[in-house]
Amino acid sequence: MAENQGVSPETWLARALGRHDEATHGVVPGIHPATTFLREGDLSYPGLVYARPDNPTFTAAEQLLSQLEGAQESILFGSGMAAATAVFQTLRPGDHVVGPTVMYWALRRWLKGYCEQFGIALTLVDMADTDAIAAAVVPGKTQVVWVETPANPTWSITDLSAAADIAHKAGAVLAVDNTVPTPLLTRPIEHGADIVMHAATKYLNGHSDVVMGTLSCARADHPAWQAMKAVRRDIGGIPGPFEAWLLLRGMRTLALRVERACGTAMKVANHFHGHARVAEVLYPGLPSHPGHAVAARQMTGGFGGMLSIRVAGGGPASVEAAARLRLWTRATSLGGVESLVEHRASVEGPDSPCPPDLLRLSCGIESADDLIADLEQALAGV
Template identity: 75%
Template sequence: MEDEQGLSAETWLARALGRHDGATGGVVPAIHPATTFLRAGDLSYPGGLVYARPDNPGFAAAEALLSRLEGAAESLLFASGMAAATALFQALSPGDHVVAPKVMYWALRGWLKRFAAQWALEIDLVDMTDTAALAAALRPGRTKLVWVETPCNPTWDLTDISAVAGLTHGAGALLAVDGTAATPILTRPLELGADIVMHSATKYLNGHSDVLCGTLSCARKDAFWERVAGVRRDQGGIPGPFEAWLLLRGMRTLALRVERASANAMAVARHFSAHPRVAAALYPGLESHPQHALARRQMQGGFGGMLSLRVAGGERAAIATAAALKLWTRATSLGGVESLVEHRASVEGPDSPCPPDLLRLSCGIEAASDLIADLEQALERAGAGVGAGVGAGVGK
């Protein structure tokens, strides 16, 4: 590993901390498919590795790079973002109290409500943009975990991580932040007082729509973190060796991809913020966004590649617009090099807080002018009554 003193994040991301294949001298780290490791005659393990669930050399490079990026004491890879997020809640005890956002990744929200009923967790869902609401929900001595997603999916409202950290720690609880949309390029929650940060690495960290993976990074290795690691070990929620290798491959271009996607999202948001066929453009980078000042303070170097457009004319116009798009790909998920569009309300169902006129946009790295032109023609066609319904997806 190279000396990182004085190097920028872009440099040690591109170089993957200078890790190479020691056995061959290859400039790219090797894939490690082994699931079990040699035991010596005295029954010790000379290499310190026993079995691939708790001990996996194939994870070391990606975990070390992420820890450096987040300023974390340790990071762990999981089989998916859901596996990473749910491990935190599975490390709690029956009767523990949890506070989570009203608007958050829909699949996790649904799982959490079901798991809470089964595991006797007490859950309060609050508006995380309102620190007074959070303060009222906290139960000192009983609240064990506060979960935050910022910017939140799919409205892209922000939570003040520093303010929430102060309230959370004052109540004796831990703060975990889903940083998937912001990425550690733009926001580092641990530096703002969070205890744990989660990423659906399927999204921006990998960035190529070809890996399922999740991550957790901690500010300190305490007893709770050891329980989380135990959940991963005992349930086996780990990615495969090739997935871990692909994640490291993707992270090497993370800074470049996030910079380009953020610039594209800003261009799209500005172009459509006052468009006659758009009721509202939801993007924290816009000066008109009610939390723009917080975004400038909490997000460094850009405002992310995610935005949403609320289409004038309601749900039918939104679905027709998505159907008329030619360049934007109608698909779930986000954070890849290709631009995606999704009508979230049809995915999430009748209990969703997502407005039915909303299209969620994940900006890729194409030319912004092409993305804007495609949206323009689609809005025009939808406004003229052309278009059909869009199928639903299941992912984040």
């Protein structure tokens, strides 16, 4: 769309790439609930065939995401897990995957079980350690290097350019979970990534009312990408048209929400860094964070709206502090307009790499001062 050339991502988002309802000239694109489409008299299809591989409502959000990520193509899935697992469902017995020790726990749990069941070798490493990634890949056997940066919930940082170089030299694709930074802060394809994944339930939608996932690719003709598209088509891993429409609606305010969340997270991190009742603040925007230099190089416009605090006094103190919070909502997920807190160790179980004293914080769009005051009163009581 020519009118989107030379303008900023904030403008693409607010305008939804200038899309409107062609039938009514409404400034908001319409919802297309049709599941099947007409053939011509000669039985050929002039356009779409069936809603499982294609739906016009998907196209608006997919094209907007591709523009944001610098991708050739994007596709929507019914959930973030459906999108992420599609990457690995293209593999065969005997293949090898390298992934992070610290990552979204549900995917980590699924990946370990899936690889064991289907004879796929899996190596989990500290993705902040480039040498560890290089030592883990097996040229000719490793098919996917999976990266999450910043990594949930300790927010460690992976050097994407270095990881891409290592993956490509081994003949593997680099797939990046870009849920937390969003393409406004990090565009992994610019750093060499082949595949970018989003749990669109989080920041892209941003209102805690849609479950969805996405994949984007650097090259639409890559065999791995074609295989991932086939997985979505064959398992029917698609969202509904109304959910796709809600995603596009949410994306129109993405720039405002991410800017506000980043500013609040930075303010919260600075306030509690060195606090008497906080053992450690984990946030890549702090110069003390071990991944700060890499994050500053590959993240532009902020360091994300997610941070974690390790409460002095250990696990029981962290649980008690969470119970005393009044404004931070005790709930799972992240990236919405409301600020959330979660004690991840109790959710993830005994094999979790998450410290028991850690509280994960997802900053919303409330007043940063109010959120800080709420944390202060909660910590004061433990």
